[in-house]
Amino acid sequence: MIVIFLASILLGAVGGLMAGLFGIGGGLIIVPVLALLFAAQGFSSELIMIMSVATSLATIIFTSISSVLAHHRLNAVLWNRILALGPGIMIGAAVGAVIADHLSSGVLRVIFIIYLLGVGIQMALQLKPKPGQQQPSKTLDLGASGIMGLVSSLLGIGGGTLTVPFLVHFQMPMRNAVAVASACGLPIAVVGTIGYALLGKDALQLPDWSFGYIYMPSFLGIVLPSMYTAPIGAKLAHKLPAEKLKRYFSLLLFVMAAKLIWF
Template sequence: MPDIEWIVLYMALGAIAGFMAGLLGLGGGGILVPLLASIFTMQGMSADNVVHLALGTSLACMIISSTASIRAHAFRGAIMWRVASGMAPGIVIGAFLAAHAATNLNSTFIAVFFTLFMALITLQMLVDWQPKPSKQPVTLRRLLAAGVGIGSVSALTAVGGGFLAIAYLSYKNSDIKTAIGTSAAIGFPIAIAGTAGYMISGWSITLSNPYTLGFIYMPAFLVISIASAIAAHYGARCSHRLPEVFLKKTLAVISLLLSIKMLASFV
């Protein structure tokens, strides 16, 4: 097992990501990926694999967080199950193929893509941009195509599933609470398919590395998942005390700065 100082770092990281997820209803990939990449580098893992390991491990952690989120939103009847089930096949295909293809992409390319995507999210939150509603009906074919796009991007960033899904559903005239709840349901197949893709694609590459299942580093996954599940409860309790818009913008800027730091390590 890793030394105790790494376990403590994973615990702190999980607590931060979980608290912010509970506070804002956002996934923790924007925080997890760059910080995990830095921690894995400090642990002496290969620079060629640290970003892939950070993405795969973050997606694995999303399985736990999205399950809790689905339960909360389903209890309030805020999930459009027809839309979620219509997008799910495309999401699974897009996330699995993108995660598998990531094996052939070097860490620098993925770091650049991640940073640019975080810049887009930050800009959207700072200007509070919302897409103009569409008058076109929601069809199964459009849901499938949207699912492929959302799943693919999410597998390459471990973030953005909620951002893209909410933007798409708002574009399709869904109210914001229902869009958020449905995006939570969409996050589960993204996490499952992305985790499977990174696990399978990295199996032979990390076979000699201890405690890894493909590009999933199990000690980090277990500790972060437990810590985030506990901290999310307290984040949710604090969610009404501070302005949500201010918190989201702060988180977006912090995530962008962390992404730039990660990019600087590989360029």
């Protein structure tokens, strides 16, 4: 437990820095590293991925609150869009947790690997969302937000890589899209975390210090430093060539995907 806690502190520091620097959630780094840590500590093979996802999602509650407050102070959060997307996101997040609970660890791992590779390719090629011409209908908002919540909850991420392109496509300025996506990460994380805690409360072979599928030593170890390093990463984003660094970060995502394939 001590080893994982200390490793999680380092992971939280790096994950927070990367999230602030590149504007994406730390889940892309946190989930695969936790999976490797849990495997090394002898956790049940059928629990490794779902515990990694659940623990990552729980940490996003706190990092999302910090991010939303920062964006709100800059008047970048469009609360009417959050209210429009919120119901679908919460329903999707609940459904995502239920689906993850019914998937084998191997299938969940493959889904995460595919997502990692997709985001890695997007960052390596510097692909950016293109503005569209129309405004979304209420039906489209509900359907799209439901998918965002489901996928994010299933993978243990904040959903920014899904939400931002959707918002930009419908002519929202990037500054506001990032702020709204950060705010949308909060209901995803809250609903998903509650789901994973309840679904895992009677699971067999859970290690000590587990709260449902959430492993508390890792949760605490990640949250504490990430709340300090995320703002540092955001400041560095204005000083460093972030676009160039994204290509290097994409290599890290490819390495993480390879590790998950062969761990």
